[in-house]
Amino acid sequence: MPPHPLGPGAAVVAFDVGGTDTKSALFAGDGTMLGLTRTPTPLAGAETPSAVLALAAEITARYAREFPAVAPRAAGIIVPGLVDDENGIGVFAANLGWRDAPFRDLGVELLGLPVAFGHDVRGAGEAEFRLGAARGTQDAAVLVIGTGLAGAFFVDGRPHIAGGYAGEIGHSIVADGPDCSCGGRGHLEAIASAGAIARRYAERSGTPAEGARAVLQRAQAGDPLAQAVWDEAVHALALGIAQVITIIAPEVVVLGGGLAQAGPALFEPLEAALDGMLTFHRRPRIVAAQIGENAGLIGAALRARDLVQTEHTA
Amino acid sequence: MPPHPLGPGAAVVAFDVGGTDTKSALFAGDGTMLGLTRTPTPLAGAETPSAVLALAAEITARYAREFPAVAPRAAGIIVPGLVDDENGIGVFAANLGWRDAPFRDLGVELLGLPVAFGHDVRGAGEAEFRLGAARGTQDAAVLVIGTGLAGAFFVDGRPHIAGGYAGEIGHSIVADGPDCSCGGRGHLEAIASAGAIARRYAERSGTPAEGARAVLQRAQAGDPLAQAVWDEAVHALALGIAQVITIIAPEVVVLGGGLAQAGPALFEPLEAALDGMLTFHRRPRIVAAQIGENAGLIGAALRARDLVQTEHTA
Numbered sequence: 001m002p003p004h005p006l007g008p009g010a011a012v013v014a015f016d017v018g019g020t021d022t023k024s025a026l027f028a029g030d031g032t033m034l035g036l037t038r039t040p041t042p043l044a045g046a047e048t049p050s051a052v053l054a055l056a057a058e059i060t061a062r063y064a065r066e067f068p069a070v071a072p073r074a075a076g077i078i079v080p081g082l083v084d085d086e087n088g089i090g091v092f093a094a095n096l097g098w099r100d101a102p103f104r105d106l107g108v109e110l111l112g113l114p115v116a117f118g119h120d121v122r123g124a125g126e127a128e129f130r131l132g133a134a135r136g137t138q139d140a141a142v143l144v145i146g147t148g149l150a151g152a153f154f155v156d157g158r159p160h161i162a163g164g165y166a167g168e169i170g171h172s173i174v175a176d177g178p179d180c181s182c183g184g185r186g187h188l189e190a191i192a193s194a195g196a197i198a199r200r201y202a203e204r205s206g207t208p209a210e211g212a213r214a215v216l217q218r219a220q221a222g223d224p225l226a227q228a229v230w231d232e233a234v235h236a237l238a239l240g241i242a243q244v245i246t247i248i249a250p251e252v253v254v255l256g257g258g259l260a261q262a263g264p265a266l267f268e269p270l271e272a273a274l275d276g277m278l279t280f281h282r283r284p285r286i287v288a289a290q291i292g293e294n295a296g297l298i299g300a301a302l303r304a305r306d307l308v309q310t311e312h313t314a
Numbered sequence: 315m316p317p318h319p320l321g322p323g324a325a326v327v328a329f330d331v332g333g334t335d336t337k338s339a340l341f342a343g344d345g346t347m348l349g350l351t352r353t354p355t356p357l358a359g360a361e362t363p364s365a366v367l368a369l370a371a372e373i374t375a376r377y378a379r380e381f382p383a384v385a386p387r388a389a390g391i392i393v394p395g396l397v398d399d400e401n402g403i404g405v406f407a408a409n410l411g412w413r414d415a416p417f418r419d420l421g422v423e424l425l426g427l428p429v430a431f432g433h434d435v436r437g438a439g440e441a442e443f444r445l446g447a448a449r450g451t452q453d454a455a456v457l458v459i460g461t462g463l464a465g466a467f468f469v470d471g472r473p474h475i476a477g478g479y480a481g482e483i484g485h486s487i488v489a490d491g492p493d494c495s496c497g498g499r500g501h502l503e504a505i506a507s508a509g510a511i512a513r514r515y516a517e518r519s520g521t522p523a524e525g526a527r528a529v530l531q532r533a534q535a536g537d538p539l540a541q542a543v544w545d546e547a548v549h550a551l552a553l554g555i556a557q558v559i560t561i562i563a564p565e566v567v568v569l570g571g572g573l574a575q576a577g578p579a580l581f582e583p584l585e586a587a588l589d590g591m592l593t594f595h596r597r598p599r600i601v602a603a604q605i606g607e608n609a610g611l612i613g614a615a616l617r618a619r620d621l622v623q624t625e626h627t628a
Contacts, residue, residue, distance in 0.1 A: 082594070092594075139476045139480075151561075153561065153562070155469045155470070155474050155476075156469070156472065156474065158470065160469050160470065160562060162453045162469075162562060162563035162564070162565075162596070163563070163596065165563035165595065165596035166453075166561070166562055166563045167561070168560045168561075168563070168595060169560055169561055171560055171593065171594075171595065172556065172557055172560040172561065173553060173556055173557070173591060180593075182593045182594055183593040183594075184591065184592070184593045239487060242486065242487055243486055243487070243557045243561065244561055246482045246483055246485055246486040247465075247467065247480070247481070247482075247483055247486065247557065247558055247561050247562065248467070248474060248476060248480055248561065248562065249476035249477070249479035249480045249482070250476070251476075277487060277498065278498070279485065279494075279496045279497040279498045280396070280406075280485075280496055280497075281479065281482060281485065282476070282477065282479035
């Protein structure tokens with residue numbers, strides 16, 4: 001990651017709320033990231049949104065003491081689950097316990113700052129779209145493949161949100177099975193996420209694997225079960241990407257998250273599988289994410305800066 | 315279809331160029347459709363675009379004689395194949411023999427009118443989106459299911475084009491086979507188009523069917539082969555629609571073309587199949603097209619009117 005990926009703009013504070021930890025950082029006017037912190041996400045059932053935002057306010061106050069020269073003019077907050085970015089609502093998050101939580105309005109109240117609120121994968125996707133591997137395109141898909149698998153789609157230069165329901169490519173059907181945690185069957189996430197790869201190998205071999213990387217290493221060492229699990233994941237991912245290509249025809253598909261770090265072991269068979277699936281379709285570039293593990297924070301900072309920009313223009 | 319679906323606006327002339335016939339009509343200022351004509355499309359290899367536009371100019375001159383009180387201020391022309399609406403280019407049409415044909419510029423020259431040029435399915439889709447079954451939505455999918463199967467997608471209130479490559483849902487993979495005319499395998503069009511339904515029944519039964527409607531009638535009369543072909547088409551269509559739902563999450567999916575006229579025999583099992591596929595996804599309404607068989611012409615007229623509007627505003 002370049003030292004100042006954001007470049008110059010307003011100082012802002014950013015929060016990337018996860019199921020386990022919440023990451024936060026202060027971004028200075030020159031784009032420098034300061035005070036990067038990871039704090040356990042306060043889980044409090046239906047009160048989780050208030051608890052998360054109280055934590056954000058506390059961290060913002062701490063930044064004010066630690067970096068008195070950097071006064072944030074807005075906050076960017078991103079969360080997982082179903083998120084209505086446009087209305088600032090956390091619609092639903094199974095692990096975090098909220099439903100229809102008015103994050104943006106509550107955030108404005110508790111932080112005393114304008115708040116940009118959005119979906120975590122769309123936030124990370126926006127960092128790739130504006131500053132990273134999809135920069136310069138109008139139509140792009142960013143897939144984040146880790147424990148789960150989700151996408152952020154950009155259409156005609158803008159994020160596609162559809163009330164929070166767009167981008168659920170992880171829950172598209174690519175096979176007859178297995179069962180997915182959402183209650184569906186044969187979903188991409190249940191075959192091709194890093195979590196699924198480790199789980200499926202463990203189920204078939206009876207040997208736990210410490211993650212998708214370990215499964216890949218076993219495959220490369222000649223373990224046929226590991227190779228089969230890996231191949232099925234790559235084939236499913238190619239099918240999912242082919243669906244995206246036929247429907248929205250992106251110029252580029254960016255793969256981020258832990259699985260993308262497999263490099264050629266992922267990208268080469270994936271391109272070969274797409275060779276067998278595409279005919280006249282517009283073939284997008286398939287590339288690795290560039291922004292790195294803080295893409296979510298940087299996306300949240302971008303959105304917070306947009307807010308300052310908009311207020312200036314309005 | 316209501317008598318004046320377009321409503322008041324500029325008088326325009328519209329052409330819907332098909333592989334066999336070209337339909338044309340003159341639309342008066344009050345939206346009335348005049349002089350609806352069907353003419354064989356002049357096929358002349360690489361010269362087809364010039365021949366088609368010369369025909370359009372001839373028909374426009376005839377309208378001037380027949381309807382002297384209605385002076386069109388722009389022309390709308392839609393064609394099949396891969397079409398770059400934004401740049402006015404017919405990128406590729408296998409049946410019609412052109413590649414990178416500058417339809418819009420050539421049309422302006424031959425017709426002496428501003429020309430709006432676009433894709434036939436997106437044209438018909440736009441009529442449904444602005445005047446028909448998808449009216450009032452921001453995110454919509456219109457699938458036209460006839461000899462082939464193609465889609466027009468509307469995202470955040472605007473048609474999604476992607477250089478002409480968006481909407482090729484007919485060539486999305488939904489099964490392991492059969493072969494598709496495009497060279498791919500298991501594509502939706504090869505299973506669920508009206509053409510595929512008739513062809514697959516004939517192949518399996520050894521008895522020609524006069525179309526998808528005839529296959530449905532045989533199924534309803536108890537023919538198990540016809541029922542299987544129909545059921546497979548419905549299942550494939552549900553899978554394709556589920557893909558669209560997970561990726562772009564439309565509020566409504568409009569089904570047009572000949573197959574949609576099957577009514578409840580299509581829509582009821584389709585909804586049931588979707589019941590088994592969707593979990594937390596946003597469930598769109600699945601509805602029949604409303605504009606009817608002239609949706610393409612009406613869409614072309616809408617685009618021609620947009621052009622007059624734009625010239626006024628500019």
